[in-house]
Amino acid sequence: MSSRTLPLLFINLGGEMLYILDQRLRAQNIPADKAKKAGWIEDDRRRVMNDIITTMFNKKFLEELFKPQELYSKKALRTVFDRLAHASIMRLNQASMDKLYDLMTMAFKYQVLLCPRPKDILLVSFNHMDAIKDFVKDTPSILSQVDETYRQLVEMYTTLSSGEFQLIRQTLLIFFQDMHIRVSIFLKDKVQNSNGRFVLPTNGPVPYGTQVPGLIRMFSCAGEEVTRRQFSNGGNYTAALREGSFEIFGDRVTKLGTNMYSVSRPVETHLSGTSKNSAQHTKVNVAPNPLAKEELNLLARLMGGLEVQKLGNADSGFRVNLFSTDEEEEEALISRPDDLLYGVINIQATKDQQANAELAKIMGEFTESGDQSPSSISKGDDLLAMMDGL
Amino acid sequence: MAADDAKAVLLREGSSMYHKEKSIQIKNSASALYNNLCALRIAPRRLTYFTVVHANVVNMVSASWDGLNYSHRQLQSKEPNVATSTSLIMQAAFCSLPSRDLLVVTSQKGIQVYESDGSIMVYWHALDIPETQTAQAMFARGISAVRDSYICVGISTGAILVFDVPSKGSNITLSDVLEGHKESITDMASECCGGEVCIADLVSADDGGNLCVWKSGEEFKLLNHIPGFDISCSSVKLWKGTVVAGYGTGQIRLYEAVTGILHAEVNAHARWIYSLDIAPYSGLLLSAAEDSLVRVWHLTMTPESQSVEIAHLHNECVTDTQICGAKFCDADGYAFAVTGYDLSEIIRYTQS
Numbered sequence: 001m002s003s004r005t006l007p008l009l010f011i012n013l014g015g016e017m018l019y020i021l022d023q024r025l026r027a028q029n030i031p032a033d034k035a036k037k038a039g040w041i042e043d044d045r046r047r048v049m050n051d052i053i054t055t056m057f058n059k060k061f062l063e064e065l066f067k068p069q070e071l072y073s074k075k076a077l078r079t080v081f082d083r084l085a086h087a088s089i090m091r092l093n094q095a096s097m098d099k100l101y102d103l104m105t106m107a108f109k110y111q112v113l114l115c116p117r118p119k120d121i122l123l124v125s126f127n128h129m130d131a132i133k134d135f136v137k138d139t140p141s142i143l144s145q146v147d148e149t150y151r152q153l154v155e156m157y158t159t160l161s162s163g164e165f166q167l168i169r170q171t172l173l174i175f176f177q178d179m180h181i182r183v184s185i186f187l188k189d190k191v192q193n194s195n196g197r198f199v200l201p202t203n204g205p206v207p208y209g210t211q212v213p214g215l216i217r218m219f220s221c222a223g224e225e226v227t228r229r230q231f232s233n234g235g236n237y238t239a240a241l242r243e244g245s246f247e248i249f250g251d252r253v254t255k256l257g258t259n260m261y262s263v264s265r266p267v268e269t270h271l272s273g274t275s276k277n278s279a280q281h282t283k284v285n286v287a288p289n290p291l292a293k294e295e296l297n298l299l300a301r302l303m304g305g306l307e308v309q310k311l312g313n314a315d316s317g318f319r320v321n322l323f324s325t326d327e328e329e330e331e332a333l334i335s336r337p338d339d340l341l342y343g344v345i346n347i348q349a350t351k352d353q354q355a356n357a358e359l360a361k362i363m364g365e366f367t368e369s370g371d372q373s374p375s376s377i378s379k380g381d382d383l384l385a386m387m388d389g390l
Numbered sequence: 391m392a393a394d395d396a397k398a399v400l401l402r403e404g405s406s407m408y409h410k411e412k413s414i415q416i417k418n419s420a421s422a423l424y425n426n427l428c429a430l431r432i433a434p435r436r437l438t439y440f441t442v443v444h445a446n447v448v449n450m451v452s453a454s455w456d457g458l459n460y461s462h463r464q465l466q467s468k469e470p471n472v473a474t475s476t477s478l479i480m481q482a483a484f485c486s487l488p489s490r491d492l493l494v495v496t497s498q499k500g501i502q503v504y505e506s507d508g509s510i511m512v513y514w515h516a517l518d519i520p521e522t523q524t525a526q527a528m529f530a531r532g533i534s535a536v537r538d539s540y541i542c543v544g545i546s547t548g549a550i551l552v553f554d555v556p557s558k559g560s561n562i563t564l565s566d567v568l569e570g571h572k573e574s575i576t577d578m579a580s581e582c583c584g585g586e587v588c589i590a591d592l593v594s595a596d597d598g599g600n601l602c603v604w605k606s607g608e609e610f611k612l613l614n615h616i617p618g619f620d621i622s623c624s625s626v627k628l629w630k631g632t633v634v635a636g637y638g639t640g641q642i643r644l645y646e647a648v649t650g651i652l653h654a655e656v657n658a659h660a661r662w663i664y665s666l667d668i669a670p671y672s673g674l675l676l677s678a679a680e681d682s683l684v685r686v687w688h689l690t691m692t693p694e695s696q697s698v699e700i701a702h703l704h705n706e707c708v709t710d711t712q713i714c715g716a717k718f719c720d721a722d723g724y725a726f727a728v729t730g731y732d733l734s735e736i737i738r739y740t741q742s
Contacts, residue, residue: 001478001498002527068525113712116661117638162638163574163597163622166662167527173422173731174445174478180732193710197732200682200710202660209621210639211657213681218654218699231702234683237660 001171002164003068004156008125009077009172010065011149012111012257014056015128016104017081018135021090022049023261024320044089049135050142051088056132057145066152071175095333096322102181103322109176110186110198111256116207118165120254121172122157123244127257129153150248158246185260202235208243407686407704408726409742413735414453417462418444420714420729423480424531424624425577425665427715427729427736430484430491430506438719439484439506440736441493442729446476448495450508451736463508467497478529485535489557494541496530501543501551503562512560515553517545532575536592537606540565544575550594552610570594570602570612576624582670583630589613590647593633595623601633603647616650625666627675630691632698634675636663642677644689644698653698659683665716669723675700676726678716682708684728684739706739 025045055061072080078101085092085100092100111124129150136142160168180196191199206212213233220226244253323329420426420442430439436455441448448465467477477499484506485492491506503513519528530551532544541553541562548571554563573596581588590613591606599618605611616633625636632653633645640659645652661680668675668689675687686704691697711730719725725740 001480001529003523003525068523070523118662161573161597161620161622163576166622166624166638167574170422177421177445177732178419197710200712202682202707206640206660210660211641213640213657213660215657216654216700216702217656218697219652221651221696223652227699229701232705233660234705234707235660235681 001070001174002167003070004160004164005071005168005171005175006069007062007066007153007156008121008168009071009108009175010080011125011153012108012121012128013077013081013104014084015125015132015257016107017085017100018049018052018132019259019261020100020103020322021052021085021320022135022259024322025049025090028320048088048090050139052084052090053132053136054142054145055084055087057142057149059145059148062149062152066156071171074175091319092322093319093329093333095329095336096320098336099322099332103183105176105179106181106183106186107260108172109179110191112169112172112176113198113200114191114256115169115254116205117162117209118169119160119162120207120244120256121165121169122153122246123252123254124257125153126150126244126246126250127252127254130252131259147248154246154248203237205238205241208240210240212237212239406742408706408739410706411725411738411740412457413737414440414451414460414727415735416440416442416449416451417464417734418442418447418449419732419734421445422664422712422714422731425481425483425715427665427717427727428483429717429719429727430486431720432506440727441482441484442715442736443479443482446478446497448479448482448493448508450493452507465493465495465502465504465508467495467499468502468511468514469499480529480531481533483533485533485541487535487541487555488538490555492535492541492555494533494543496533496543498527498529501530503541503553513553513562515543515551515564527574532578532594534578534580534592536580540606542568542578542580542592542594544571544578544594546574548572548575548596550575550578565608566610568594568602568604568610568612570604570615571596571600573597573600576622577626579627581628581631582668588631590628590631593626593628593647595626595635597622599623599635599637601626601635601645603633613648614650616645624663627666627668629668629670629673629689630698632689632691634666634668634689636666636677636679638662640679640681642666642687642700644700646698654700656687656700658685661712664712664714667717667726669718669721671721672723674703674718674723676716676718676723678713678728680712682711682713684708684713684716684726686723686726708737 025048081101082097085097112121115121115124133146136146182196183192186192193199214230216229216231217225218227241253245251321329323332421444423443426443428441438453440451440453446467450463452461467479469477477497479495479497482493482495485494493504493506493508495502500514500516502511504511517528517530527546529546530543534542536542539555541555543551545551550568551564552566552568554565571594576595576597578592578594580592581590590603592604594602599621601616601623602612603614605613622638623635624638627634628647631647633647635643640661640663642656642658643652644654658677659679659681663677663679665678673689675689676684678684684706688701688703690699692699708728708730711733713728713730715729717727719727725738728737
């Protein structure tokens with residue numbers, strides 16, 4: 001539908017990912033054998049955040065992202081975020097990555113649904129951007145990348161009409177369709193029901209530009225108001241708040257898109273089966289088909305800008321666990337319901353001969369020499385090598 | 391006053407005007423698209439067809455009036471280029487012409503026309519898609535049967551395609567392209583007064599809230615252009631020469647079609663309106679929005695003041711649901727049906 005949706009989807013999901021990782025990095029117990037001092041851990045955390053944010057705002061990557069295009073499939077987008085999450089020395093196991101992605105997507109789904117006006121999705125995006133800017137405020141090089149992205153967002157989105165924003169919103173809602181994963185923090189705050197559906201209140205301020213429902217005005221042919229009537233609106237609405245700022249700096253007014261996690265409010269999900277019959281998930285493809293060729297091409301171009309951190313030795317990276325214990329993480333991986341598998345591309349595991357042939361052909365289009373170094377930023381990055389890093 | 395009388399007639403003290411009936415389960419959940427529910431009553435066979443769009447699929451369910459038989463069918467969007475991307479469906483609507491009923495499905499790639507039971511596709515019109523992806527989205531949206539033999543479909547460029555439909559067979563032809571809008575068409579509606587002579591046949595609405603009023607014929611004529619206020623008009627209806635328009639701000643406005651005179655303005659909903667419907671015999675109006683509310687209103691013509699009045703009759707709250715479709719199931723408004731984003735059922739209400 002809207003060809004302007006991908007940048008907003010990426011930035012908001014990326015923002016949520018950073019909130020979660022930041023919280024986990026702060027909360028994570030220091031393994032006894034590392035024997036690090038408190039200051040060291042602080043540096044590690046900042047380094048991880050900086051590395052991920054640098055990768056997220058890589059100039060080439062963003063150039064590709066901002067081009068008019070249809071949304072990627074869930075599978076393809078998950079692949080991009082897997083890559084992004086491993087852009088630093090931090091490592092996540094499959095189960096933790098799954099949980100991270102669940103939280104990210106449910107959080108943004110919530111924000112999109114609760115936005116009073118479709119245009120407010122841009123304010124939510126600015127809230128994420130503002131927080132990202134705060135994460136890197138001490139690193140000028142990354143800060144300038146972030147500022148550049150602000151300018152691109154303002155340029156691309158502030159002139160769009162309300163109808164075009166609604167189209168973006170509708171495109172996002174199709175992407176999030178049928179996702180009802182229960183998130184502990186949402187359940188506790190009573191913004192999500194136990195069936196996984198979000199609470200949509202019929203009270204509170206109306207959106208900016210909307211009047212509180214209840215008034216009927218009737219006019220004569222000459223244009224004079226002749227009658228006024230009131231009806232009961234079935235809710236408890238109040239007048240709209242002031243409009244948030246759409247500029248690079250400003251008060252966004254809405255709290256949607258701000259960081260709801262803190263060290264004392266750990267992130268947890270409950271994986272409820274989301275569908276009663278598998279027919280509901282006509283879009284979720286759990287068959288071992290690789291991505292369609294066109295999508296692989298797009299992905300290759302996009303990921304050409306993403307460096308993967310090659311670890312010198314296994315010890316220099318450190319693992320982040322999104323669960324409370326290692327056992328819980330293992331258990332989560334085994335017991336993940338079938339309908340919630342993300343089907344992340346593992347090219348090596350693909351037995352499909354035709355798919356391998358297609359990939360080889362794509363590789364052939366990109367590879368110039370035998371150089372397989374994944375740290376090269378050239379567009380001719382080897383696709384398989386990039387995938388191997390996931 | 392006429393409106394109060396209507397309310398008194400329809401309500402008994404202490405009781406609610408409508409009550410909820412058993413829902414119809416559908417195979418997929420409804421997508422958040424404007425006017426995402428259509429109903430076609432097949433009286434001779436005592437059943438009603440419903441259509442609900444989910445991404446690239448139209449879910450059709452045929453429901454017998456006795457509530458005992460339901461049969462389901464799914465229609466996919468057509469991708470003539472065997473492209474890798476799916477073509478998302480924007481809208482599905484039944485078009486009732488004197489000679490036949492057809493089901494029209496509009497998507498990012500084009501317009502598919504089926505027999506009303508969805509069994510056979512009788513016509514396909516591909517949209518003119520540019521080679522490289524543009525920032526401007528390309529799709530068809532806004533469907534209406536007009537008079538005896540036309541089906542009109544809107545395009546995201548603002549153009550309206552007019553198709554000439556024979557009384558049977560698949561020889562449907564594109565007979566006209568109307569240029570009245572510069573912004574994406576959102577919805578269209580034809581006069582549903584039921585047989586009376588009316589001047590205006592068709593009203594079209596766009597993302598800027600602009601409304602165009604047309605007279606049909608070999609060449610359609612633009613009778614009037616009612617300017618908008620940069621707020622999208624997502625749903626529009628035409629009844630007895632009155633345009634009823636629902637907007638993104640939650641307002642409903644009543645205009646006299648041919649003159650553009652504003653008869654009434656209602657602060658109807660707290661969120662974006664997604665669907666309007668009119669029961670032509672009774673003048674009941676149904677409005678539904680993202681705010682979880684469906685409201686029933688009564689429209690009355692007052693010949694003395696040559697005006698239309700609107701009165702509020704009833705509210706239904708579909709808890710925690712952003713409603714995307716609402717339709718009366720019959721021309722009197724005795725029953726109506728509702729769909730919501732992420733909901734896999736058609737919720738039904740009947741007058742008490």
